[in-house]
Amino acid sequence: MDLYIGLLGCGTVGAGVVSLVRRRAGKVADMTGSRPVVKTILVRDTTKDRGVPFEHERLTTNPDDVLHDDAIQVVVETIGGIEPAKTYILEALKRKKHVVTANKDLIAVHGPEILRVAAENRVSVLFEAAVGGAIPLVGPLKENLTANEVTDLKGIINGTTNFILSEMTARHIDFEEALAMAQELGYAEADPSSDVDGLDAARKLVILSSIGFQTQVHLSDVRVEGIRHITATDVRYADELGYVIKLLAVGRDRGGELTLAVRPTLIPKVHPLAHVSDAYNALYVRGDAAGDLMFFGRGAGRMPTASAVVGDIISLIRNLKLGYVVSSPNGGAATTKPVVDREDERYKYYFRLLAQDQPGVFASIAQLFGENHASMETVLQKRVRGSCAEIVIVTHDISSSKARRMIADLKALEHLHAVECVMPVEPVAE
Numbered sequence: 001m002d003l004y005i006g007l008l009g010c011g012t013v014g015a016g017v018v019s020l021v022r023r024r025a026g027k028v029a030d031m032t033g034s035r036p037v038v039k040t041i042l043v044r045d046t047t048k049d050r051g052v053p054f055e056h057e058r059l060t061t062n063p064d065d066v067l068h069d070d071a072i073q074v075v076v077e078t079i080g081g082i083e084p085a086k087t088y089i090l091e092a093l094k095r096k097k098h099v100v101t102a103n104k105d106l107i108a109v110h111g112p113e114i115l116r117v118a119a120e121n122r123v124s125v126l127f128e129a130a131v132g133g134a135i136p137l138v139g140p141l142k143e144n145l146t147a148n149e150v151t152d153l154k155g156i157i158n159g160t161t162n163f164i165l166s167e168m169t170a171r172h173i174d175f176e177e178a179l180a181m182a183q184e185l186g187y188a189e190a191d192p193s194s195d196v197d198g199l200d201a202a203r204k205l206v207i208l209s210s211i212g213f214q215t216q217v218h219l220s221d222v223r224v225e226g227i228r229h230i231t232a233t234d235v236r237y238a239d240e241l242g243y244v245i246k247l248l249a250v251g252r253d254r255g256g257e258l259t260l261a262v263r264p265t266l267i268p269k270v271h272p273l274a275h276v277s278d279a280y281n282a283l284y285v286r287g288d289a290a291g292d293l294m295f296f297g298r299g300a301g302r303m304p305t306a307s308a309v310v311g312d313i314i315s316l317i318r319n320l321k322l323g324y325v326v327s328s329p330n331g332g333a334a335t336t337k338p339v340v341d342r343e344d345e346r347y348k349y350y351f352r353l354l355a356q357d358q359p360g361v362f363a364s365i366a367q368l369f370g371e372n373h374a375s376m377e378t379v380l381q382k383r384v385r386g387s388c389a390e391i392v393i394v395t396h397d398i399s400s401s402k403a404r405r406m407i408a409d410l411k412a413l414e415h416l417h418a419v420e421c422v423m424p425v426e427p428v429a430e
């Protein structure tokens, strides 16, 4: 029996879905008795070359050809963004169609509403591709690890910024040059703000935390800092000190209180996350029974993302056979966990300061660190720009609130021109 799919959007991911569904259809039919067939595809321009030959699939610019077709049981959304994707998905659910989506923007912000409408209509919504491309993250957190209290989620979940930081490290180039390379290679969009300002990683952290910590997390709960201010100088100092800089997404559950952050972080070169380069993604998960797990792989791209989407389609077909509906991301957990900006989290901190190169200036900086009981692990006094000296300090562990207070105090110091960059340092092993 054929199981008809309506595809909304046929760009990078959608075209991959068309070819992978075709490739796997026979095997899925053998396994489940249902052969997935893409029946209708919604696009804006039906004449465009999409890199896949269309056979029996019908291309249309009218969404009703998918949404109002009673033969279509599964709608796959690969348009992206909020609208019209949200309207189409809600319409599909209300018409009792199951939905698979790769849309992290939509799930991170409107996930609860979409899941509620799916539950009301007794249909499934699956979104493995929304986080980590090919890497199975949603499934393991939702299914395989449910015997655990997940306490930590930590990872590199934005390929664009990881590519940019990797290029800055390998080629000793500045942010702007690395960004231009990423745009040329198609890793970054013309407007890269969602990636480089950390929003994309924050959205993914919202999805992962809601599932992993079994609660409902909102985008505004995440403290977000991007990578625009990271310079080739910071990358070089980090290298000299034995670190690499990565945009790290961190979620922690400490006794039912969550902390959520996306920020550039110094990672020791011996740490496994330091070796996650280019557009690869990786996520560490700590569960009270499972211990530490690390997931690694391609976080984006046509076929890696199609792998996750088509995996969801096949799960859906299996579930349909069993009469099983999946619409809740966290087993319907009713708990609400407070998200706190924990003042007492302790890290080493990297400070890069620009100061007047004259006697007594370093002494006043050292005094300020002393008064704050922030002992220095490493100090570098480097290149002199005109009459300025660059001072890099890595502290021993201090609380985040103290680091914030010290930035304000440093800015008030006479002869200190700028606090140019401050980043936490990830410990080798907790």
Ligand SMILES: NC(=O)c1ccc[n+]([C@@H]2O[C@H](COP(=O)([O-])OP(=O)(O)OC[C@H]3O[C@@H](n4cnc5c(N)ncnc54)[C@H](OP(=O)(O)O)[C@@H]3O)[C@@H](O)[C@H]2O)c1
Binding pocket: 008, 009, 010, 011, 012, 013, 014, 042, 043, 044, 045, 046, 048, 077, 078, 079, 080, 081, 084, 102, 103, 104, 105, 129, 130, 133, 299, 300, 301, 302, 305
């Ligand atoms: N690209 C990746 O590696 C990747 C990885 C993980 C997740 N995702 C997610 O997957 C989704 C799709 O990404 P993508 O890279 O495949 O995007 P894309 O290449 O820009 O493709 C978008 C498709 O949607 C169609 N479309 C856009 N607006 C439409 C509208 N108003 N009505 C009908 N069709 C419309 C476009 O049609 P035309 O072609 O006719 O213009 C195009 O075929 C996004 O949610 C993204 O976040 C992507």
